[in-house]
Structures are given as structure tokens and as C-alpha cells.
Amino acid sequence: MVAPAVAPADADALPGGFPGKRVRLAVDRPMRLDSGVEIGGFQIAYQTYGTLNADRSNAILICHALTGDHFVVETHPVTGKPGWWEMLVGPGRPVDTDRYFVICSNVLGGCLGSTGPKDVDPATGQPYGLSFPVVTIGDMVRAQKLLVEHLGIEKLFCVVGGSMGGMQVLQWAVAYPESVFAAVPIATAARHSAQNIAFHEVGRQAIMADPSWRGGNYLLEGTRPEAGLAVARMAAHITYLSEAALHRKFGRNLQDRKAVTYGFDADFQVESYLRYQGAAFVERFDANSYLYITRAMDYFDLAADAGGSLANAFRPGGTTTPVRFCLASFSSDWLFPTAESRAIVHALNAVAANVSFVEIETDKGHDAFLLDEPEFHQVIHGFLEGCAEHRGLSVRRRAR
Amino acid sequence: MPDIRDDLKLIAEMVEPNSRVLDVGCGDGALLDHLAHAKNVDGRGIELSMDGVRQCVAHGLSVIQGDAETDLKDYPAEAFDYVILGQTLQAMRRPRDVLEMMCRIGRRAIVSVPNFGYWRVRMQLMLTGRMPVTEKLGYQWWETPNIHFCTLRDFVVLTEEMGLTIEQTHIIDRAGRVTSRAHSGFANLLGEQGVFLLRRNR
Missing domain, CATH: 1.10.1740.110 (Rna Polymerase Sigma Factor; Chain: A)
Structure with missing residues (x-):
């Protein structure tokens, strides 16, 4: 197991013997949600793997899917099952924790350590339940941005995620284009379909x-x-x-x-x-x-937030997004079909952004992004290697 | 550096260092890889075959799976310094439209085409009365992806009709020798393929 690089005072182990860290964010200044409600002093549970390099340029943020969590690599503390992205993340894996500092946090509104509806509302002393404010993908990403800043990272090397995690990746690239070098939205869409x-x-x-x-x-x-x-x-x-x-x-x-x-x-x-x-x-x-x-996924619509044009979302201030994209979809995925990824690719082409796109042939459906798909893993590995070269990250792997 | 095809070598020589390049039908990415390392080019690719795309992206190249005939229209005008089409124009359903789009989204286009006026091709048709099958064009008529053949002279006539300027021409013969006298009848007879650097008339 690789040692966590950052061990701030607030990074106690979670209660119940959960591995990972937690931090209270937006304590001094509450965070304004898309709904207009302000939320302050919320908790984000997160996990890190690998070591942050001296110039803090090797951080990869992983965004989890609807029912995922921040236990990417280790045995899950509740289910006892292997980490949900163990295939992709770890020493020598495509997202190589020997080279990169990997962060994953439980989303705002979640139930594995980050503040959500099951937590106690300090104002009433009772669980929030439905009085918890409605959060959006944008709000989840805002909270992640605060976490990344808390960790002292100005610019992420890459943001990676599938399904709802892919929505967060897109949101990161659109909301904070200067804080993301590369983005890997997988099996996702720029808006949640009616179906x-x-x-x-x-x-x-x-x-x-x-x-x-x-x-x-x-x-x-x-x-x-x-x-x-x-x-x-x-x-x-x-x-x-x-x-x-x-x-x-x-x-x-x-x-x-x-x-x-x-x-x-x-x-x-x-x-x-x-x-x-x-x-x-x-x-x-x-x-x-x-x-x-x-609900957060239902509300997601990147183009609507950019005046109805998805291409505009990738043209902040009239200039082409500097983010390098790699999209992947799976041929048998009917929840987030290839056409959804292709629509994003077309919008990125319309602004001449730097984009790669691969559809992986598989019969495993949407879940394929979590499974053993060697071609998919080769693509992620190759893309990250190429980006690391452009970012000037050392290509030599640490000896193990 | 792996060896690349003769026409690709010629194409690479036409590209200015540090420019932005779109390689249409980039295959396994050999040209893009060569341009990135030899000329520090900001290269992108479009490739129809999933296998090709996977190989490219797995090697760190920026390539999308797509079809030139439908996907070139998305790009803004003059998004690239060069748009390259190597040995693929003859496989397009609407080659003229593809050429038009290439010259819109690129300040220049580089196109290589096999020459159907090459003397061995002419001889095969004349002497055997059957559709030519050559080393470079090794398909039978019923299986060939090449549906729009032209001679080098045909190609030059099309560029004139479209108002394109040919800035450079290189004709490659069977032995890989290159000449630059495109418009002679000899070139059209002896050249196995031609490589053209094009731009729209100002």
C-alpha cells in the first residue's frame, strides 16, 4: 500500500474504522449551491494514493459514479469487496499510483462520510432528511474544488470518471478549465437523457x-x-x-x-x-x-448552462479550452450510448479542442467501465502517458 | 523511428515545424507520430477503424474515431495549418466535398492519390481487358474500397475547377523516385502516385 502524501491535522481516520480522510470545507465562507441555498462547514470524506510531487503537478482526481464512493483501490469497509476501480488504479496500473497522486472524494450528498441527508443538521440536531438542500453535479464539483485547494493543488494533472463521474469530469473541464490539464470522461453524457x-x-x-x-x-x-x-x-x-x-x-x-x-x-x-x-x-x-x-444527474445539462450550445461550454471567454480530452464509450452501453460521447466530441471539434475518442467493443453494457477491458485500459494508459510527456512529468517509474 | 510509407515521408517534408495538423484517415498513427517527434507538430487524427484509433490513442496521439465525410464539417474554418489525406480520397463517397472541407478547415491541404493513369494500370486494362490489380492497388473490383479512381491529370483538373492552387506537386514512380513535373503527360504515365500541396485561391 502506498503512503498518503498529505496528512493534515484534520485527516483523522473515519469513525467505524473506515479508511480514508475527512475535512470540513467552506467553514469561513459558506458555499453557494446552484439552488441558491448556502451550505457551510460541510464534511468531505476522501482517500488519496501515491505521493504528490514537489511542484504539485501529478495529481489525478477520480470522480465516482452514482452509488460509488472514495474507496477506489482498497477493500470496501462495508461490503468487503475489492476497490471499485482496482483494475484501473494502483501501482503499475494505467492510473499508476507510483507516478501519480490520486485523490477520490465521496460526493456532497453522499452517504459514506461526506455530508448528506442522513447526517445531523446542526441547526435542528436531527437528521436532514428531505430538508437537505438539493445538490447538482456543479455543486459536487465545487466541493471537490475546495478539497483540491485544501490539499494545496492549483492545477490537477487529470480528472477521470465514468457515468456520473464522467459528468463531473466534464463539469470540471467547463467550470475550471485553467485548473485541469487533461480530462477523461468515460461512458457519460453532456446531459441526462429523458429515458x-x-x-x-x-x-x-x-x-x-x-x-x-x-x-x-x-x-x-x-x-x-x-x-x-x-x-x-x-x-x-x-x-x-x-x-x-x-x-x-x-x-x-x-x-x-x-x-x-x-x-x-x-x-x-x-x-x-x-x-x-x-x-x-x-x-x-x-x-x-x-x-x-x-436528482443531481437528472439536472445535469452542460449545454443549457452555456446558452444552449455545447460547443460554447468548451470556449471559455471566446478561446478554445486548453484541456486535453480523452472520451471512451462502450458499444453495448444503452444507458450512456456512444452517440452521447460522440455529441461531446463534435462540440469539442467545433472549437478545435484537443480530443481523443474511442468506442470499446464489448457486450458488457454500461458496467464495462468498471470491468476487465484490456483495450480500454490500454487507451487510458496511453493517453495519460502522452499527457504526462506534454506536462513534463518524468516518464521514469519509481523503482518498487 | 519506424520507417514510414514513401508518400508519408514526402508529406512530412512539406509540413512546417510547430504547425497544427489534422491527419484524416490516420491509420495506426505512423505519420502523426513521426510529425510529433520530427517536427514538434500539434497533431490530431480522424480514423474510421476502431483498431487504428485504439492503437493511436494508446500511443498518446490525439485521435478520434470518425468518418471524414460526416465529421470534418464540425471543425471551424482554418482550424489547422495542414489537413492531410493520404491515399484515401479514392475511397470517399464524395471526394470533391471532402477536398472542399479540407481546404476550408485547413490553411493548406496535402493529398496523396494513386494514379490510375500509371502505365502498368493502362496496360493491364488494354491487354487483358480486365480491371487492373497492382501491387499498390491489390483489390479485385468487387471487393475494393477504392470507388473513385482518378489519374493525376484528372486530379489536377478537379483542383482547377474547384479554384484550388497547387503549391507543390511530387510524383513518385515505381522505384520510389520523386519528380516534381506534375503536369506533363509523362508524369501521368510514369507516376504511380502523386502528392499535392493545395490551398484555396485567395
Whole structure:
């Protein structure tokens, strides 16, 4: 395990034996959210890997997806599973922690250490619940910017993320073009599509229809809307896969039985699998956080914020964005299909920005960005190497 | 430095150092890589094949997967100093439109084309009565991606019609020898391919 480079006084280990660090941000001056609400002194939980170099030019920020967190590489403290991007990040991996200082933080509104709806509102002494302000992708990135400044980093070498993490990457490049050298938005879109908003609404309605949700006050009332959150997860999980992947994994195979039971048990393996996914998810995720974070994705629309033209978003002050982009999409991803990435590429071309774009051939659907896809990993590795050369980062790897 | 194709070497020599280059149909990125290292060029590429794109990006080149005939229109005028099209014009559905777009988004265009007026090609058609298959153009008629062949003279006539100025011409013969007398009938007979540096008339 690589040693964390920065160990400020406030970087205590998280309660419950969670690895990682936490910091209170916007203490002196509250942060203004897109909704107009101001929020001050919120906590951000984060993790770092590798060592920040002397001129602080080798920092890579990783942005996690909807139900992700900052445990990128290490065993997850709740589920006991390997880090969610262990394939991509680590010593000798494409995002090489021997060369780069890697940061990942839990998003504002999340439920694994950063301030969110399950935390206690200091004003009332009770959990926020639905009184937590609605946050946007822009707000999450604002909070990350404060964290990066807190770590003394003026310019990130790269921001990388998939799905909702990719939205944050785009937001970083548009909001802080001078603070980002390179950007890698993966399996993402410049705006959330109507179909995706619709799926999110199904999930939210499932949660809110659970009697244990109690209008969002379940923490106060000592209940847990597990059934609703599990259904939300099951519906969402289908969108992360592909028909081909589901068929390959399960087909019409029966679960521990030789014939159908003429009932509503989980006869099929795919049913059993989804039930398991739902049940496992409620162990680690807060239902209200799920409402807030899905909402943040729904509201994301980069072009709308730039006067209706996506190209304009990449032309700050009338000049072409200095950020170098590498986009990747996956051929069987129907949640964030290749056309969404291509629309971003076309907008970047329209301002003659520096952009690479690859569609990876796979049947694994949206989830492919988290899985073993060697061609995808080669692309990320090559792009970062090229950028490191341009940024003047040493190409020699530290001996291990 | 890996060896690059004859026409690519010629193209590379035409490019000024430190310029901005778009290589259309950049393949595995050999030319872009050469230009980046030999001439410190800010290079970009468009490539149709996913394999080519992956190889390029994995080598640190800025390349997008795309189709020249649909994706060139996005770029602003004069976004590049040079837009390069190596041995691909004859595979385009609308080569004239592609040439037009190249000369819009680039201050100059560099195009290399195989010569269908090359004497061996002419002889094959005349003597065997069958569509020519040569070393450089090794496809049968029913499988060839090359759907719009021209002779060097045809190409020159098109540039005149389009109001383009040919600033440089290099004709490569079978032995890889280069001459620059493009407009002679001999060049059109002996040249296996031509490389042209173009710009729009001011």
C-alpha cells in the first residue's frame, strides 16, 4: 500500500474504522449551491494514493459514479469487496499510483462520510432528511474544488470518471478549465437523457412508495425503506448491463431447481441475482442519498448552462479550452450510448479542442467501465502517458 | 523511428515545424507520430477503424474515431495549418466535398492519390481487358474500397475547377523516385502516385 502524501491535522481516520480522510470545507465562507441555498462547514470524506510531487503537478482526481464512493483501490469497509476501480488504479496500473497522486472524494450528498441527508443538521440536531438542500453535479464539483485547494493543488494533472463521474469530469473541464490539464470522461453524457431521467424516477418512486420511507423521516422514526431502495437498485442494475450480458450470464437458467414452481419465487437465476443485488445495496446505501444523487444527474445539462450550445461550454471567454480530452464509450452501453460521447466530441471539434475518442467493443453494457477491458485500459494508459510527456512529468517509474 | 510509407515521408517534408495538423484517415498513427517527434507538430487524427484509433490513442496521439465525410464539417474554418489525406480520397463517397472541407478547415491541404493513369494500370486494362490489380492497388473490383479512381491529370483538373492552387506537386514512380513535373503527360504515365500541396485561391 502506498503512503498518503498529505496528512493534515484534520485527516483523522473515519469513525467505524473506515479508511480514508475527512475535512470540513467552506467553514469561513459558506458555499453557494446552484439552488441558491448556502451550505457551510460541510464534511468531505476522501482517500488519496501515491505521493504528490514537489511542484504539485501529478495529481489525478477520480470522480465516482452514482452509488460509488472514495474507496477506489482498497477493500470496501462495508461490503468487503475489492476497490471499485482496482483494475484501473494502483501501482503499475494505467492510473499508476507510483507516478501519480490520486485523490477520490465521496460526493456532497453522499452517504459514506461526506455530508448528506442522513447526517445531523446542526441547526435542528436531527437528521436532514428531505430538508437537505438539493445538490447538482456543479455543486459536487465545487466541493471537490475546495478539497483540491485544501490539499494545496492549483492545477490537477487529470480528472477521470465514468457515468456520473464522467459528468463531473466534464463539469470540471467547463467550470475550471485553467485548473485541469487533461480530462477523461468515460461512458457519460453532456446531459441526462429523458429515458435516463425516467429510469431514475422509477427508482425514486419505489423508495417513496415504501411505507418505511416515512416522507423521508425514516431515521428519526427508526425505520428503513429497504424494500423500496432494493427495487430501485434492481431496476437500475438492469440498465447497467446489456441483453447480451444478461443472456450470457443467466439465460433462462433456473435457480436451484429443475422445473418452474408455478409461483412467484425466484425461479430464474436472473431474478435471484437481482434480488441479491437489491439486498446487498441496502446494506451500504442511504435511500435519501439515492434520491438526491439521482436528482443531481437528472439536472445535469452542460449545454443549457452555456446558452444552449455545447460547443460554447468548451470556449471559455471566446478561446478554445486548453484541456486535453480523452472520451471512451462502450458499444453495448444503452444507458450512456456512444452517440452521447460522440455529441461531446463534435462540440469539442467545433472549437478545435484537443480530443481523443474511442468506442470499446464489448457486450458488457454500461458496467464495462468498471470491468476487465484490456483495450480500454490500454487507451487510458496511453493517453495519460502522452499527457504526462506534454506536462513534463518524468516518464521514469519509481523503482518498487 | 519506424520507417514510414514513401508518400508519408514526402508529406512530412512539406509540413512546417510547430504547425497544427489534422491527419484524416490516420491509420495506426505512423505519420502523426513521426510529425510529433520530427517536427514538434500539434497533431490530431480522424480514423474510421476502431483498431487504428485504439492503437493511436494508446500511443498518446490525439485521435478520434470518425468518418471524414460526416465529421470534418464540425471543425471551424482554418482550424489547422495542414489537413492531410493520404491515399484515401479514392475511397470517399464524395471526394470533391471532402477536398472542399479540407481546404476550408485547413490553411493548406496535402493529398496523396494513386494514379490510375500509371502505365502498368493502362496496360493491364488494354491487354487483358480486365480491371487492373497492382501491387499498390491489390483489390479485385468487387471487393475494393477504392470507388473513385482518378489519374493525376484528372486530379489536377478537379483542383482547377474547384479554384484550388497547387503549391507543390511530387510524383513518385515505381522505384520510389520523386519528380516534381506534375503536369506533363509523362508524369501521368510514369507516376504511380502523386502528392499535392493545395490551398484555396485567395
